[in-house]
Amino acid sequence: xxxxxxxxxxxxxxxxxxxxxxxxxxxxxxxxxxxxxxxxxxxxxxxxxxxxxxxxxxxxxxxxxxxxxxxxxxxxxxxxxxxxxxxxxxxxxxxxxxxxxxxxxxxxxxxxxxxxxxxxxxxxxxxxxxxxxxxxxxxxxxxxxxxxxxxxxxxxxxxxxxxxxxxxxxxxxxxxxxxxxxxxxxxxxxxxxxxxxxxxxxxxxxxxxxxxxxxxxxxxxxxxxxxxxxxxxxxxxxxxxxxxxxxxxxxxxxxxxxxxxxxxxxxxxxxxxxxxxxxxxxxxxxxxxxxxxxxxxxxxxxxxxxxxxxxxxxxxxxxxxxxxxxxxxxxxxxxxxxxxxxxxxxxxxxxxxxxxxxxxxxxxxxxxxxxxxxxxxxxxxxxxxxxxxxxxxxxxxxxxxxxxxxxxxxxxxxxxxxxxxxxxxxxxxxxxxxxxxxxxxxxxxxxxxxxxxxxxxxxxxxxxxxxxxxxxxxxxxxxxxxxxxxxxxxxxxxxxxxxxxxxxxxxxxxxxxxxxxxxxxxxxxxxxxxxxxxxxxxxxxxxxxxxxxxxxxxxxxxxxxxxxxxxxxxxxxxxxxxxxxxxxxxxxxxxxxxxxxxxxxxxxxxxxxxxxxxxxxxxxxxxxxxxxxxx
Amino acid sequence: xxxxxxxxxxxxxxxxxxxxxxxxxxxxxxxxxxxxxxxxxxxxxxxxxxxxxxxxxxxxxxxxxxxxxxxxxxxxxxxxxxxxxxxxxxxxxxxxxx
Numbered sequence: 001x002x003x004x005x006x007x008x009x010x011x012x013x014x015x016x017x018x019x020x021x022x023x024x025x026x027x028x029x030x031x032x033x034x035x036x037x038x039x040x041x042x043x044x045x046x047x048x049x050x051x052x053x054x055x056x057x058x059x060x061x062x063x064x065x066x067x068x069x070x071x072x073x074x075x076x077x078x079x080x081x082x083x084x085x086x087x088x089x090x091x092x093x094x095x096x097x098x099x100x101x102x103x104x105x106x107x108x109x110x111x112x113x114x115x116x117x118x119x120x121x122x123x124x125x126x127x128x129x130x131x132x133x134x135x136x137x138x139x140x141x142x143x144x145x146x147x148x149x150x151x152x153x154x155x156x157x158x159x160x161x162x163x164x165x166x167x168x169x170x171x172x173x174x175x176x177x178x179x180x181x182x183x184x185x186x187x188x189x190x191x192x193x194x195x196x197x198x199x200x201x202x203x204x205x206x207x208x209x210x211x212x213x214x215x216x217x218x219x220x221x222x223x224x225x226x227x228x229x230x231x232x233x234x235x236x237x238x239x240x241x242x243x244x245x246x247x248x249x250x251x252x253x254x255x256x257x258x259x260x261x262x263x264x265x266x267x268x269x270x271x272x273x274x275x276x277x278x279x280x281x282x283x284x285x286x287x288x289x290x291x292x293x294x295x296x297x298x299x300x301x302x303x304x305x306x307x308x309x310x311x312x313x314x315x316x317x318x319x320x321x322x323x324x325x326x327x328x329x330x331x332x333x334x335x336x337x338x339x340x341x342x343x344x345x346x347x348x349x350x351x352x353x354x355x356x357x358x359x360x361x362x363x364x365x366x367x368x369x370x371x372x373x374x375x376x377x378x379x380x381x382x383x384x385x386x387x388x389x390x391x392x393x394x395x396x397x398x399x400x401x402x403x404x405x406x407x408x409x410x411x412x413x414x415x416x417x418x419x420x421x422x423x424x425x426x427x428x429x430x431x432x433x434x435x436x437x438x439x440x441x442x443x444x445x446x447x448x449x450x451x452x453x454x455x456x457x458x459x460x461x462x463x464x465x466x467x468x469x470x471x472x473x474x475x476x477x478x479x480x481x482x483x484x485x486x487x488x489x490x491x492x493x494x495x496x497x498x499x500x501x502x503x504x505x506x507x508x509x510x511x512x513x514x515x516x517x518x519x520x521x522x523x524x525x526x527x528x529x530x531x532x533x534x535x536x537x538x539x540x541x542x543x544x545x546x547x548x549x550x551x552x553x554x555x556x557x558x559x560x561x562x563x564x565x566x567x568x569x570x571x572x573x574x575x576x577x578x579x580x581x582x583x584x585x586x587x588x589x590x591x592x593x594x595x596x597x598x599x600x601x602x603x604x605x606x607x608x609x610x611x612x613x614x615x616x617x618x619x620x621x622x623x624x625x626x627x628x629x630x631x
Numbered sequence: 632x633x634x635x636x637x638x639x640x641x642x643x644x645x646x647x648x649x650x651x652x653x654x655x656x657x658x659x660x661x662x663x664x665x666x667x668x669x670x671x672x673x674x675x676x677x678x679x680x681x682x683x684x685x686x687x688x689x690x691x692x693x694x695x696x697x698x699x700x701x702x703x704x705x706x707x708x709x710x711x712x713x714x715x716x717x718x719x720x721x722x723x724x725x726x727x728x729x
Contacts, residue, residue: 012645017724097661097662151661155658155659155663165641169724
């Protein structure tokens with residue numbers, strides 16, 4: 001087996017996150033490519049949560065796929081929720097204690113889901129009980145159902161290693177990890193290595209978990225290697241295993257961020273929590289610090305970041321939709337006062353609280369058009385983790401070089417996806433702080449009209465300046481003079497042309513796939529991976545397809561137009577209802593794209609549903625396809 | 632005689648089929664049992680409710696905070712316990728969500 005698609009499911013807080021962390025490190029240590037995304041409920045603890053993952057012996061996966069070949073269920077709800085995702089000949093590992101459980105005995109399951117699953121099972125004549133369902137799966141889909149006695153394993157482990165009740169979730173994760181390892185033939189040494197990494201400084205936990213590994217191995221002896229992965233053909237080299245949140249935090253440290261503010265919000269907060277861990281940095285004797293402040297709300301988050309920027313440090317804040325809404329007044333202030341500040345914006349399902357722990361790309365137009373009045377701002381996006389690392393640095397470079405707010409528009413799928421990337425080349429990183437005045441000038445004008453981007457001095461330095469939300473003159477004093485107003489207005493907006501002219505085209509968009517495609521997919525952000533895999537898959541089916549990965553969403557790069565010459569052969573892909581990028585392209589270029597593939601269930605676009613959607617559009621002439629796969 | 636019905640058993644909040652027993656001083660499965668077994672009684676549950684402010688319904692995964700609630704779950708034959716085992720690491724398994 002070259003690739004394995006699998007799901008680990010259970011109650012939120014029940015060890016899945018650790019299982020994902022351990023497996024990602026174990027598989028990558030053995031040179032397998034690994035990609036996983038976590039889906040979880042907004043109530044945080046107890047409700048159904050799952051990791052959808054893909055491991056490959058031939059490449060680093062870029063997309064998730066259904067059907068799956070393996071389902072590891074640490075509770076009954078997982079079996080009922082995901083049984084439809086199973087491939088023919090798949091494997092289900094479930095907790096033996098759940099065998100007799102009926103769907104009505106699962107208190108954490110939502111009524112709508114219970115009712116839908118019960119109806120589907122009823123149509124098949126299957127009693128909604130775990131034992132009946134796995135029997136049905138065995139008979140109808142040749143599924144191998146493996147009951148694993150979690151109780152017995154933990155009880156035995158407890159006798160051997162006196163497991164502490166206060167760390168039980170850590171051991172459940174081990175049962176999951178061990179069962180996947182036994183089935184795939186992943187060597188014990190890689191599991192140990194991953195445990196040592198994840199439980200760094202806690203050797204007793206590593207040993208406890210290795211005891212569990214042995215017990216699971218013994219229980220599953222008859223199934224060892226049932227889903228054996230072939231030896232990896234890759235050499236991953238020096239790599240990092242991280243989530244989207246992690247890579248942004250690391251990128252900010254490398255970019256030289258010295259102030260980060262946030263108000264806790266899903267799915268942004270984990271970035272700030274990681275930054276807090278590195279608040280004090282010591283690299284080969286060179287010391288620095290990142291001040292990370294949890295403010296009282298998002299208004300304080302953006303305004304304090306603006307303040308930090310005005311005194312001269314690279315400053316950013318991080319949020320998602322509801323928080324960004326609160327930041328909009330501050331964003332306008334930054335636009336009026338030409339303040340370089342970066343807002344990392346992780347989209348989630350809206351409106352209002354919406355689906356707070358699920359993904360979406362439906363805030364594109366909100367981000368681009370946020371703020372009252374007109375001012376220059378830049379909206380960037382990143383298609384994958386490695387791209388995002390370099391983009392973070394560039395976001396600050398653009399912000400400071402042009403003295404504009406920059407919104408780095410990401411999403412929950414990106415934030416909660418874990419993968420391996422090669423260690424970034426720091427030689428590729430450049431820090432551009434723009435025109436800065438450090439010496440005292442006789443007549444310093446912060447908003448000098450001699451330049452589109454005026455030399456920037458910092459508060460606390462030798463020069464004096466004034467900042468106000470009002471229109472101002474070159475010094476920063478309030479002025480309502482119409483001629484001054486016209487000139488300041490034009491100065492601020494002239495930056496758009498400058499940015500469009502000067503920013504490297506590789507930061508504006510990238511093109512992938514066939515050089516002379518019959519069809520072009522266009523999207524931005526986290527859909528990149530699935531689109532790249534889709535054009536390859538479509539290529540194998542005889543279609544010539546390309547993908548435009550938009551990165552600079554605003555100001556919109558004119559260069560993209562050359563890929564949109566025949567709009568009838570362009571298909572826009574987005575996690576939203578409207579597929580808003582079409583409106584943006586239409587506004588900026590006049591090109592009207594009709595065809596779209598949309599998904600707004602809050603679950604990520606998976607490979608085969610996208611391939612099928614594109615085929616429907618290409619072969620049957622459908623204008624739009626709405627995707628729905630995923631529990 | 633099953634641990635799950637025993638007064639000493641503190642189930643894990645997410646995986647109630649496993650829990651902690653202070654009598655043997657270790658993690659046990661709900662299906663286990665030993666000589667210290669004593670079936671939990673309504674009186675003990677009510678006393679716990681009075682002293683600690685809550686009892687726990689394993690069947691519904693629900694913290695019970697009133698006498699009426701407790702009696703209703705008891706009447707329905709639900710598996711009840713005095714409380715749950717505290718998993719001190721569970722916060723490390725959860726994302727910040729708001």
